Amino acid sequence: MVSGRANSGPGGPVLLSLRRDASPGPIAAGSRPQDGVRRRVVHNPLPRDPVTTGAGAHARTVHPSRRPALVLLALTALSLLLLLLLPAPPGRAAPGDDPVGEWPLRPRPEVVDRFDPPAVPWGAGHRGVDLAARPGQVVHAALPGRVAFAGRIAGRGVVTVSHGDTRTTYEPVAATVEVGDLLPAGAPLGRLELAGSHCFPRACLHWGWLRGETYLDPLRLVGAGPVRLLPLWRDAPWPLPAGLRPAGAPAGRPGGGGRW
Numbered sequence: 001m002v003s004g005r006a007n008s009g010p011g012g013p014v015l016l017s018l019r020r021d022a023s024p025g026p027i028a029a030g031s032r033p034q035d036g037v038r039r040r041v042v043h044n045p046l047p048r049d050p051v052t053t054g055a056g057a058h059a060r061t062v063h064p065s066r067r068p069a070l071v072l073l074a075l076t077a078l079s080l081l082l083l084l085l086l087p088a089p090p091g092r093a094a095p096g097d098d099p100v101g102e103w104p105l106r107p108r109p110e111v112v113d114r115f116d117p118p119a120v121p122w123g124a125g126h127r128g129v130d131l132a133a134r135p136g137q138v139v140h141a142a143l144p145g146r147v148a149f150a151g152r153i154a155g156r157g158v159v160t161v162s163h164g165d166t167r168t169t170y171e172p173v174a175a176t177v178e179v180g181d182l183l184p185a186g187a188p189l190g191r192l193e194l195a196g197s198h199c200f201p202r203a204c205l206h207w208g209w210l211r212g213e214t215y216l217d218p219l220r221l222v223g224a225g226p227v228r229l230l231p232l233w234r235d236a237p238w239p240l241p242a243g244l245r246p247a248g249a250p251a252g253r254p255g256g257g258g259r260w
Contacts, residue, residue: 099163101142101221102186104170104207105133112204115217127215128169128208135194135203139173141187142207142221150175150189156196159189168218169208172196 103109113130141161148167149160156172161183175190177183194203209218 098220099143099166100223101168101218102140103131103222104140104142104168104189105131105137105205106140109133109205111219112199112202115215115219117215121213128206129218130198130204130206132199133192133203133205135192137192137203137205139170139189139192139205141183141185141189142168142209142218144185145183147177147179147181147183147189150177150179154196157190157193161189166209166211166216168221169206169210171206173205 109131111129112132113126115129116126118124118127139159143161143163143166145161145163145167147159148162149158151158153171157174158169158171159173159175159177160167160169170189172193172195173190174193177187177189183189192203192205194200197203198206207218209216209221
């Protein structure tokens with residue numbers, strides 16, 4: 001066996017190994033030449049160390065493994081810049097920027113119970129305001145939007161209207177709208193019911209406003225400012241026949257009222 005020294009190739013050092021057969025055979029016409037030497041070329045893998053390009057003061061070291069990370073960092077920075085420069089979607093109020101709405105009852109109603117959010121998500125409180133009304137009174141949308149829910153929950157008629165990043169709720173209401181309806185501000189939603197009233201045996205509308213799962217004071221939509229509460233018993237309550245309990249009212253409390 002005859003071995004030669006390693007030469008340098010484009011991909012790294014090249015080891016040239018030569019092996020001579022003891023008795024090479026004759027070469028047939030048209031066949032592969034047989035000179036008795038078998039050649040095998042072995043290429044070393046590319047070096048993983050940094051590569052230095054240039055010479056002298058202009059020499060520069062390139063780290064191949066860092067290039068993908070630098071490209072990814074540049075793309076991320078560009079994406080964040082584009083998000084900051086793009087305008088916000090129209091029709092959505094930024095947090096803290098209250099839209100101008102309308103009262104859901106006409107004429108302007110008296111507020112009989114104010115907004116009193118709970119200290120914890122499932123704690124006691126009042127997640128909206130109660131507005132004095134009469135059974136059968138028309139309830140209107142406070143803001144333009146799309147009907148997200150219209151039906152009954154625990155025996156109470158409920159209508160929810162979505163306004164982008166916020167939504168308003170109205171109850172107890174017998175809905176005259178359907179899910180998916182697009183409504184302008186002031187559009188009729190339905191008529192007020194007595195069953196499920198917070199103010200039972202008086203009728204009142206419970207009006208709520210939410211951003212995500214956070215309850216907000218709906219009076220901010222109408223710029224009501226400080227609220228003067230109306231006594232529930234200023235007038236005589238709506239009379240009910242003895243022993244009559246409205247549909248949806250739990251046993252033990254005639255009207256199914258109460259704060260929530």
